[in-house]
Amino acid sequence: MPMNNSIIQGDCLDILPTLPTESVGLVVTDPPYLVRYRDRSGRTVRNDDNPGVLAAFTDIYRLLKPDSLCISFYGWNSVDAFFAAWRGAGFRPVGHIVWPKDYASSRRYLQACHEQAYLLAKGTPRIPAEPVKDVQSWEYTGNRAHPTEKAVSVLKPLISCFSSPGDLVLDPFAGSGSACVAAALSGRRYLGIELEARYCEHARRRLAGVSRCLDRQTQAGGCHRRTV
Numbered sequence: 001m002p003m004n005n006s007i008i009q010g011d012c013l014d015i016l017p018t019l020p021t022e023s024v025g026l027v028v029t030d031p032p033y034l035v036r037y038r039d040r041s042g043r044t045v046r047n048d049d050n051p052g053v054l055a056a057f058t059d060i061y062r063l064l065k066p067d068s069l070c071i072s073f074y075g076w077n078s079v080d081a082f083f084a085a086w087r088g089a090g091f092r093p094v095g096h097i098v099w100p101k102d103y104a105s106s107r108r109y110l111q112a113c114h115e116q117a118y119l120l121a122k123g124t125p126r127i128p129a130e131p132v133k134d135v136q137s138w139e140y141t142g143n144r145a146h147p148t149e150k151a152v153s154v155l156k157p158l159i160s161c162f163s164s165p166g167d168l169v170l171d172p173f174a175g176s177g178s179a180c181v182a183a184a185l186s187g188r189r190y191l192g193i194e195l196e197a198r199y200c201e202h203a204r205r206r207l208a209g210v211s212r213c214l215d216r217q218t219q220a221g222g223c224h225r226r227t228v
């Protein structure tokens with residue numbers, strides 16, 4: 001199984017068990033929120049009705065190096081299931097990150113105007129010299145390629161803070177590949193796993209663009225947002 005700079009198509013519950021223990025420096029992931037998501041145009045997210053996907057955290061924990069971190073977005077309304085999976089795997093929550101949004105993703109008793117993720121520790125990771133704030137800036141992607149696409153600008157500061165150049169960053173629920181793009185642009189290796197072929201193809205195209213851009217970077221001085 002290619003580990004370096006790959007997007008693998010398949011079920012992470014089948015693929016993760018085949019990967020080597022303690023090979024991953026940081027996990028940044030955005031699993032199904034377990035809310036039966038459906039956007040205005042009717043798009044859904046696979047397994048968003050299946051709490052069984054959270055079993056992936058057992059292997060995520062095994063794959064991480066000792067004293068390292070996992071950043072996991074989650075759905076607040078399924079927090080019990082997420083906590084059971086995280087704690088059952090061995091993780092210790094060490095922080096919570098909130099992204100205020102200037103628009104509401106949904107509206108019921110409240111307007112849902114933030115995203116959220118937990119910072120989860122395996123062992124005792126070192127404290128960063130310059131920790132990032134636990135309230136971060138949000139950018140809306142427009143969700144053109146994927147119904148719940150995260151912006152690279154949202155993920156990059158976390159990857160820079162919680163991993164080192166050359167580390168392998170894993171996203172087992174990779175979607176359009178944003179975490180892998182953020183890792184590549186930060187000088188990290190990446191491994192993404194995604195169930196849906198169309199998102200894998202999109203992610204691979206984006207990452208090919210990043211790779212071309214990084215190759216040219218020394219001459220041109222930077223990757224344009226349009227490219228990635």
Ligand SMILES: C[S@@+](CC[C@H](N)C(=O)[O-])C[C@H]1O[C@@H](n2cnc3c(N)ncnc32)[C@H](O)[C@@H]1O
Nearest residue numbers: 011012030046047149150173175176178194195
């Ligand atoms: C919340 S979305 C991730 C979106 C991603 N952060 C992005 O920026 O595009 C979750 C993704 O997990 C994928 N998925 C669901 N179950 C999976 C499984 N068992 N193995 C791999 N991918 C899975 C879905 O197809 C979906 O693309």
